[in-house]
Amino acid sequence: MVLFLVILTIAAFLLIELAYGMWSRRAKEKAGEAVPAMGITLPPVALPEFRLPGGFFYHSGHTWAHLTPSGEAQIGIDDFAQGVIGKIDRIDLPRPGTLLRQGEKAFSVVQGKKKIDFVSPVDGIVNAANDDVNADTGRIGKDPYQASWFLAVMPTNITQNIKKLRIAKDAANWLERELMVFLEFITLHRATPAEVGITMQDGGHCIEGVLEKIDGELLQLLVRKFFR
16 A cells, blocks of 8 residues: 555656646747757757778777788878867877887877877787878878878787777767767866857857867866877
């Protein structure tokens, strides 16, 4: 009997809450306010489109690996990384013969006094560093893939490494989620709306070059969250 009364009480509260929600919704509609569909969150964002070519394996730290016919793995940063970084002054690359570990530092992107470390998507030994990217860092923004690779590595554990990488539709779905998380992170942590300049007139967001306007602890927090 007691259990039955408890169930009735809970049901009554749920009905009251539902009725109030419907009443509130109708009141807002009559007042001309925009009301999202029940149970659906519609953030006012216009997601930018980043290139994500097929045939590349993507690491969660926004580096990629592309396997060549020679058996090497070319490594670079993805379009998302170069987009949010903006201007790149130089890339600090390791010397040939350097041993890399998946998920550990491989190279650094330098912007003024800022240095952003990126991790290797695979285990391997560096065969070559592409110094051409430092001769013209602007080419990275035009195409962060193909000719803009940073390192050529001879993989040493590629079968296991691939299990932790993303490709094709899996990579596209991951990047879409990553964009939403990044926008939420920037919106939550920016000190003032003008600090990173991400709000657009259409209510969306522009995140290109955001890191040019971020420094200190916020920059370090962002790097740890998105480039590791």
